[in-house]
Amino acid sequence: MRVTSLLVATGVLLSLAPAAAAEPVVRIHDIQGTARVSPLDGQRVTGVAGVVTGVRGYGSVRGFWFQDPEPDGDPRTSEGLFVFTGKQTPAVAVGDAVVVGGKVTEYYPTASGETPETTANQSVTELVEASWQLTGRGEVPAEVVGPDAVPGEFAPLEGNIDKRELEPQRYALDYYESREGMLLRVDDARVVGPTDSYRALWITSKPEHNANGRGGTTYTDYADANAGRLKVESLADGPFPAANVGDSLRGSTEGPLDYSRFGGYVLEATGLGEHRPGGLRPETTRPQRDDELAIATYNVENLAPDNDQAKFDRLAQGVVEHLAAPDVLALEEVQDNSGPNDNGVVAADETLRRFTDAIAAAGGPRYLWRQIDPQNNADGGQPGGNIRVAFLYNPARVSFVDRPGGDATTPVHPVERGNRLGLSASPGRIDPASDAWTASRKPLAGEFVFRGRTVLVVANHFNSKGGDQPLHGRLQPPERVSELQREKQAQAVRGFVDEALAIDDQARVVVLGDLNDYGFAPAVQRLTEGGALVPLAGALPPLERYSYVYEGNSQQLDHILATPSLRADYDLVHINAEFADQASDHDPQIARFTVR
Template sequence: MRRAAYPLISVSVASAFAMTALPAAYATPSAAAVIAEVYGGGGNSGATLTRDFVELGNAGAAAYDLAGYSVQYLPGSPSSSSQWQVTALSGSVAPGGRFLVAESQGSGGTTALPTPDATGTIAMSATTGTIALVSGTTALTCKTAADCAADSRVVDLVGYGTAVVREGSGPVTGASNTASVARADTLADTDDNAADLTAGTPSPVNSAGQSPGSGGGDGGGGDDPTQPGTVRIHDIQGTTRKSPLAGQTVAKVPGIVTGVRTTGSKGYWIQDPAPDADPRTSEGVFVYTGSATPAVAVGDSVLVTGKVSEYYPSSTSQSVTELDGPTATVLSSGNALPAAVTLDAAAVPDAYIPTADGASIESLALQPAVYAQDFYESLEGMRTTFADARVVGASDAYGELWVTVKPDENPTPRGGTLYSSYDQPNTGRIEVMSLDTGTAFPAANVGDELSGTTTGPLDYSAYGGYDVQATELGTLVDNGLKREVTRRQKGDELAVATYNVENLDALDDQEKFDRLAEGVAVNLNSPDVVALEEIQDDNGATDDGTVTAEATLKRFTDAIRAAGGPRYSWRYIAPENDQDGGEPGGNIRQVFLFDPKRVSFTDRPGGDATTGTSVVKTRKGARLTYSPGRIDPTSDAWDDSRKPLVGEFVFQGQTVFVVANHFVSKGGDQPLHGRYQPPARSSETQRAAQATEVNTFVKSLLAADKDAKAVVLGDLNDYEFSQTLTRLTDGGALTPLITTLPAAERYTYVYDGNSQTLDHILTSPAVTRFDYDVVHINAEFADQASDHDPQIVRIDVNRCRRH
């Protein structure tokens, strides 16, 4: 059965209602319009009739005008969130006549109603509920028999099954998939449902006196499988993000198949070629076939029966309106497809998405002329098209890439789109996938172009939001993006770099080691010190208590040497097993590589996973108690996260303190495109605490020696405009070097088509002579050794300012 099951009200409350005297509003039973029959089993299993109905009768001697009236439905045991559903009426009921209101149509049943006098989409329960005839079309708000009795707008009311809201001694019983509840032919009304109505075989009659089989049809196609029902796709999609028909079964919805997906979430899209005039209501919808390969083709004209549902790809994403459990009739094939809506700078608004103070925006009416995300939602399931679009997010392993339909929106020099603040998520970005499983998806880099036309239904997923499911994919034009090579440091420059090597462990294949090694030896040009993030233990994700990384580092440094780099030495602090986050069993940590021919490491033993280093003031300046060491590793700020690694280096007689970091990830944050707006960034709290810990440590260095040269670097998992960086730089302790670059070059990572900064190098005030570079070798490319770009600073330590 498609109906929702409603909980029974408690015996004590039900008894209280039963013993309550009839309110005055029901003291005078209706002598004219009444509810004559109610049936909620239409289209259910075992039912004969294909849809629900409410039949009105007029016991008076004059016609009863229904203009401005409505029929309304409430669940039998309403909760605090239950709402009356409304079907507006027009016309009149002749004296002694009937008036038939058709409601929701199901996939079961064989017999159509006679032509209804009014049509709604309310999915009534077959066994329990309340129907009211109301003077007005505003939804009632009463939830009890007494409150509804006191509402003067209620002309008549019938509660059936176990309905809490009813007239008189109790509801009429016996309603089912095969039984309606109806008054006697006299339409007598004593305001006691249990006495006035009885259960029996459904017998709908319209104002023309027609009954099932006596002529006419129900407006839903009757028994003719080639005639469309009354519901259209724009009725399903509605004017908000959620369907007003969610949970209801709709019958014989017409449309043209515009796209078929035969892998993953299988199904197809249909679109109505006869749109309404409301720009908020999409004319397309996804028909989900589950594990079954769709038995339709693009260009088929179909009638689809199915249940309207809202599918949520994740707990914080928006939903996809779709038809589930479908049956389809193909009327014809090879039909012309509805015209595609163009996505370009003129069509897509500059504002991104409405806000709701952190709450859901699902109930807000769409404003497609104001917000880009509303514009896309108003096209959900419809054919869309764009031409000659620049790639702003490289192809990935899942056959996806990102383009921008706004070529002038925050471009980077290498072809991306820069994400520079929380209030500029870049509205022109759109994800592209292909429905053509017979053709390899192109390997596109940032700055390439999808030339020509790309067209397909607009879908939504948790991973990126709105996306074009291409039935026609543009031709890839390679614009020749090259991996950067930074310059070699001069003899008197100390070169310090940071590189996230993405879960490198000794069991990885040699190709990964070689490619990462080339990044260090060639693209970074063999820095003197390299802070590595995500070095795993010697057996990777095998969770057997292993925490050492000697084998991993031996393979990596051998590969660097083979690529033409120096023979690096290394230092690290092994974590406690499974205490530093990351892949379970991997025990990732930061590691210092250093070229002993260029720089020396000052070893001061004693630091371990739980023993932190501190700063000591001496006559020669600051020094560490332990080197290598960790910053306050037992602080709550580092729970289930990597602890900073601190080392004391000497270059040409100058001491330089290096702090390698890998702050907690953004996991758990709500997406930019999700239903909660503005999105909550819950992970920021821990990163802010981590930044405060590092800032406090750097200030202790400066307190011991105001001229201390410190380099703080690593994967901070946050932006240059974030609270994390504000905490880290508090009091002028550190300067973020990313802000010394031109604005359009400030990025180290590409996510959902946004070029953004997650990796950083910061320096203390004494570091005044430096040359800084982000070296783009990974994030913009389909073929990546890591998903992060490394960066490097070259410091002229002997010419840095002293205070």
């Protein structure tokens, strides 16, 4: 719990708690120490001198940063510190020289259900119950964070690193921690994560590292977290740039370094560089030829009937103009007819009708749909929303084979039907009773016919990464608890594919959707091992395989995989994830198959 204090008109903060009789006079670097946890944690101190470098005068976490202008020369000890004043705006300004007293504490930002003892997040060393005096004016120079400043190795892989002595020249997290609360500056920074609804964006101090062709930084391996990424927020009341990936902040972006559970280390900017657009444009794929079966996947981010018409229109434009109206479209995150209203409704015909109407109005085909209503609140996602996967298809180009028997709880299997492969039910759900799908979306299998050839399509939305420990946390390496369930889910889908191949070794099966995992992750590797399914993104260079941007990392969460009998022309169509103005947080992708 944070403790607030009283602000008085003199500009001096008087503590609610009485000062101890023998409070030591210390410097900021004495408080910060050589580890993440202060050696003076819990003690009261006095006479801490420094110059104010930033003031947070809004929200419930107000206070100021100040920095000692006379560093001790130890690269492990930070010279900056945050003074927490609760909901009171401190009566100080940048450049004020101050002498501060208060209680040293380690504040752990926690998520719902966490405590400081259980959270994986790092702490922020700060002073609470503080009082201070203004002693004049001063200044401290900002430390420049250039391309070679932050080590490429991200963190020591030694469990809880809270009390481990910092090695700022070896590990990125130690580098940032050794500068916690200090005034930092990044010049001519490139944006690698677009502006979000909280007035924040991501830049990189290592513009050449894992740079993709559209200006982002691609996450290619668990061993490389892209150490140059840094979140930027603004302490100013003025406008904040609506920046896209590939834009730049020309000149200097500087401010004190803070830490948040929302992304880790964050530059609380007192000054932003000039926003320079990079000219990034949404991509458009080519239309399919007459003899190509175009199949796409698109996570439409909690699409519900009560969404603004603008969202439906933007998504429809994406389907018609940017995806060139695919023959089959697998959708993820389609909500029920009442959206997040938790009232027992599970049908989604109104949602799908409104979307297909918007597509037709945008000049696209009159799509039909197939889906299976889930059991109420059994598939995860936003409570009451009953998100599910669904198929849209263009009946002028492809036929859907309806076979009875598919419902929320009945498993579907590949079966032999005369001289061709088919499904026991179409549409049908794969192994819906398995604990692999607890509180998660069940895969939807459908039987399609294109130019007389049967193609089985499996739409997926694997469980989210909720509950995983953060990359930036104090527990290293971070535990990815959600990965275990996705491995089970991949095993179930792979079992379905193996059944199909056992019946027909030339089976045409497409597995696609939001798998919520990377191409190098165990779940996707389970799907592709032995060559039963080919990851179509493998045709792209590794740095260009991404469909989502999270904390400045361009990453691959959405996939299209196909059995080897299907030859494909694949395209990952970037229209959302890199932009501040998004219709969805995911990019769609499409494959045009030559079906023989």
